[in-house]
Amino acid sequence: MPADTRQAASTKGASGQGSPGPDVPVIECRGLVKAYGDSTILRGIDLRIERGLTHVIVGGSGAGKTVLLRQLIALERPTSGAVLVDGQDITNLGDVALNQLRRKFGMVFQGAALFDSMSVMDNVAFPLREHTRLSAKEIRRRVLEKLEILGLTGADKKFPAELSGGMRKRVGVARALMLEPAILIYDEPTTGLDPVSSRNVDDIILEMRDRFGITSVVITHDMATLFRVAERASMLYKGRIVLTGTPSELLDSSNDVVRHFLRASGVRPEALQELASE
């Protein structure tokens, strides 16, 4: 049996096709280290992302948020430590198992990462055309359904350049949903958006959880987003998670890094607390 087939078979056995029980975290990092040459970016990350919750990872620019994300979805191999998805170590998977794994994730990239030369229809249809053998008619039906969910009815023939930043982001979410992922990962979803569009994107993050029971990992440096959407939050600083807790626990924390970050956000703690309880 070729190595890849063997891997895939053992993957199925170990993970039971993605329903490993409510207590197993959806994603877990154990002592995760990532270095590029001499420069160590992640210095031992311990993190548990619980099922069905929206977990925000916050940190300053250059803190290693995107690097962490690349390890979570196995785009890169960690230098040491482990990443478990549904209880399965993903750090040494073969190609077939990797493909199966990646279908658990929907990615909403920084910017929106749409194909500028393709219509909204073609952008959103892309994952289905790449990964399924559905008929053109069925693909079209599913795309229109997702566009409607995201308030984009009628936008299917438009091109990315004709859309506002907020709409582009929603197209990115629609595309990320196409393969019905269990986990949505957003990298800086509100960066570069005006406050109203940011708020709309935050609402969408919440709606995806409520409507589809999706686990969301939101990577951001935006404190308003954190307090609006998070049920759990982790602060990433100098390659380590310095605190994980509820937004309220973050606000009450005596950790210097957390306090400094909250102060630097310029938003009053009372205002953040209000966002959390809205």
Ligand SMILES: Nc1ncnc2c1ncn2[C@@H]1O[C@H](COP(=O)(O)OP(=O)(O)O)[C@@H](O)[C@H]1O
């Ligand atoms: N492929 C790479 N090779 C070398 N250094 C990298 C690579 N990717 C990211 N880095 C470095 O890792 C650090 C964290 O980057 P990143 O995760 O993108 O930060 P952010 O928290 O803003 O998303 C930066 O100093 C960046 O230059």
Ligand SMILES: [Mg+2]
């Ligand atoms: Mg980044």
